Amino acid sequence: MQRTTRDWSLSMRRRSLMLGSAASIVLPAWRAGAQSTSVLNIATSGDPGPLDPTPVTSDLLSEVTQLFYETLYIFAPDFSIAPLLASALPEISDGGKRYVIKLRTGVPYHDGTTMNADDVVASLQRWGRLSPRGRTPWAFLDTISAKDATTVEIVLKQPYSPLLNLLAFPNGSPQIMPKHVAIAPDPLKDFTGTGPFKLIEYKPDTWVRVGKFPQYVSPPGKTDGYVGRREALVDEIRFLPSPNPTTRADGLLAGQYHWADNLTPESYARIHGKPDVVPGTLTAALWVLFIMNNKKGVMSNVLTRRAAQAAINCTDALAAAFGDKSLWTLQGSIYPDGTAWYDPEAPGYNQGNTDKAAALLKQAGYKGEPIRILTSTQYDYQYKTAQVIEANLTEAGFKIDLVVTDWATILQRRQNPDQWDAFVTGHGVVPEPSSITVVNPSYPGWWDTPDKHAALEAFVTESDPAKRVPLWHKLQAQFYIDVPTVKIGAGYTTFGASKRMAGYYPGIWPAFWNTKLSA
Amino acid sequence: MVVVMFLVATIVFVISHVIPGDPAAVMLGPSATAADIAALRTRLGLDASLPVQYVQFLNSAIRLRLGESIFLSRSVTQALNERAMLTLQLTVLAAGLATLIGVPIGVLSAVKRGGVLDQVLTAGAMAGASLPSFWIGLTLIEFLAVRLHLLPVAGYGPPDAGMLERLSYLIMPAIALGIPSSALIMRFTRTSMLDVLQEDYVRTARAKGLAPAKVIFKHAFRNARTSVLTVIGLTVAGLLGGAIVTETVFALPGVGNLVVSAVLRRDYPVIQGALLVISGVYVLINLGIDILYAVLDPRVRY
């Protein structure tokens, strides 16, 4: 039979009709999926990486793991400390060397067993061994033991006042897990914890799925930030890595996600006034830090570091990184105004002085060696800051090698002093100054001069809160003499949430318990 | 073909051993001691001499024992398996789209040679082949998904999504991926058809008074289709490459995305495994095209 051109074009039309009707079946199904009230879709800036919370201080990881792990203590919005798995604040005696911690009873793990003191001892040992925050106090651990099923005793060789604080936040603190898991060889494969959710599935680069733990026993008390009652009000929470910030915001606007982490200034501005979503900022501003390698390489010379500090224009960096003025502040003091640790003495902060920097560079004997700055596009504000810093430094005569990788690679590389000279990071506000990462001499950056060591020693061995404040001022003064790190300023990270979401706590690590999705 | 695959494997081996960094150190992470790293190197066979490692590598490659991913806590084969379906669907969809658009337009253009339609279509095809696929993708997202809400923005859908729903996530990526290829297919079809239309037997058919459409389809196209098929086969390689970029733009968890993040993260086993498998697939496709070629064109004998 002859096939004419007309037949041919008719079959084309038929084909397109079919495609069209297929699309109409498809679209409502996709839209319908977004209307479920039992699954919460959280879009994050990247994959959280291996789920073991102990060896790293990654904020993104804490956002996920705090749903299935709990710590002994937790801090409230006013930075006071409240018990979480412990039943009360610890009894501290013996000049600050002896801690007795009593635990709550009847707290179940996801596998059905009950938490006891042996588990806590094992978990703390693991933390002391693997955690960058835990290693410091564990260096002077004398003994740790389970006095009975619900009592743990820690004895130190010397007083260490930050210890309680170190036990009290979701990031970098000991997460309590069953003993057999804590003593199993690395890497961690079993993620059993006590939290309101339990881990269902981790598929790297695809999602982390946590599901409601029906037998969860909540800490008592009124909910206030991280403190108090916690309840799982959705059946499942999915963390979906969406590294492209535009797609992340687009997905939120389209209803694919209920929450989008870490919006860029543009996306943040874009979702204002949209009917279904509400923009928000986390409760505390991050400190943006330019951390330099004090141990090895070009930056180990204090003059080079001072040159970098002189060159950097913090105003430009913050404006580029955060956009609207309401979202950032210049802040030379390490702690913000309004906290007990505030200290406006910050000589050398925000100079943006290219000539002075060039002169200092010459004085330092800089020979044009390339300076490797690690950064990642995963955190947009960090990437933008790094680019401004790169421009500032280059103008002053530095030769910069901007190394852009993903955050997981930075976490790895920065452990090795041969592999970097500087990196940009954001630091959450922590209640205890000595737990600031850069204050810790074993944290990448390795700030450890004799004067600083002495000042830090004095600070952590002093137990009287009133006496500690001037000791902190001394440390900050040292910070501006040694310039191990340049503080750029403070900025608020933003998020977008669906109006159907209620009950979340937008702390530094956004918490999704007590959160429900309305229809 | 065996020789080619062997050479492919050799190239992959060379590349992955030139990539800087110590895989064992990367795998164990920052808290590893030198002793741990040395032990792992022995276990992985990394302290053997290069020729020995090469033989071991070939050995494992043949059995598709591609090792463990550093970051994904699963074997490379498993990681590839999980993502293969998506990339396959995307590539087939894009190839189908490219063919459906490119071939008819190419035929049309050849038939209407020299006229305004031909010139417009040819210009359009050239423009289409000049557009970077990521640019097309971004524009599509902006207009179809964000402004018009017609299609989902990115990703592959929730875990319980059905087949049709998943396909809706692939529509824009397929378009972005398919357009440059459709342009090339169109132009090649046009050239092949033009070649054929000049042949004597076509003029004979026309002189016999056969209807023009019959001439086009029964005689001309049938003879042009072998070379068109070759082109389609070649575009598949281009599509496999283009999928890498497209999957990144649309956040699709396919093989392409896997490769990009593996390279950026220095996940050596995955880089190696993906290189091997993807090129292997390409060689197989080529083989398939050759066979098809022989089936369709009785003049070809191997």
Place this chain on the structure above:
Amino acid sequence: MSDIALLSSPSQPAAPAWRLLRRLIRRRLVLISLFILLIMLVVAVGAPWLAPYSPRKMDIAHRLMAPSAAHWFGTDEFGRDVLSRCMYGAQLSLTVGLLVVIVSLSCGIVLGVVSGYVRQLDGLLMRVTDALMAFPDILLAIALMAALGASLTDVVIALGTVYTPRVARVARGAVLVLRELQFIEAAEALGASSRRVIVVHLLPNLISPLLVQGTFVFAFSILTEAALSFLGAGVPPTSPTWGNMIASAQEYMQNADWLILAPGLCIVLTVLSLQVVGDGLRDALDPRLRRLT
């Protein structure tokens, strides 16, 4: 993708250059494209003098400004002048393109001629090129970049490696056909040495098909380099390239679309012009198609 474009057949003994040029210019489209390419070249070479601003100079107070008299293409998220960045981007893209063409043509010609002329090596060399062509271009480029590093030289080496096999195939094909032609046989019969045959007779006849392939390699290397920078796997982001400009422009698409349009149009114009010129060259050189156009 590039393979199809490179699948043309070789031509008859080369037409004199001036006849070729005349034939090219006769078609207006080709003329326009050549003109565009010339402009791009001038801009690329003269960027340091022509660019109104330094491409790296930040002016945060004036970020994201729409095109105006002061900034013809507007400013980006750091207040940098987009026009100047596009110009320096042209410098980089065209440099990469040109270098890749040089590398792939030289290596490809050598490989192809040796392969076509020395029967014993033909099989092996062709298997090697098959193996190299079994990798999609971007995949091979990314893997090589991971192995080599991220400087301009590394990009050129990587892309050169990707496109050499394709050029080699074409050269070999041309050599195989040319060998059978009578004037070669005549030269050989007259006792000319192989080297003389190659240099005096073969090479000039390779110029036409390879010239055409050269323009396509140029076009595809620009596209591939853009894709590499877009993925973050190309040269470091501190130097502006059209690809990484598009990558950073993504989030500003709604409010500042000039950021994505300017570099995008630069790519499209350059690649399109190269394709038109390549097509024009092919039509002008191929005697069979001459009847049809």
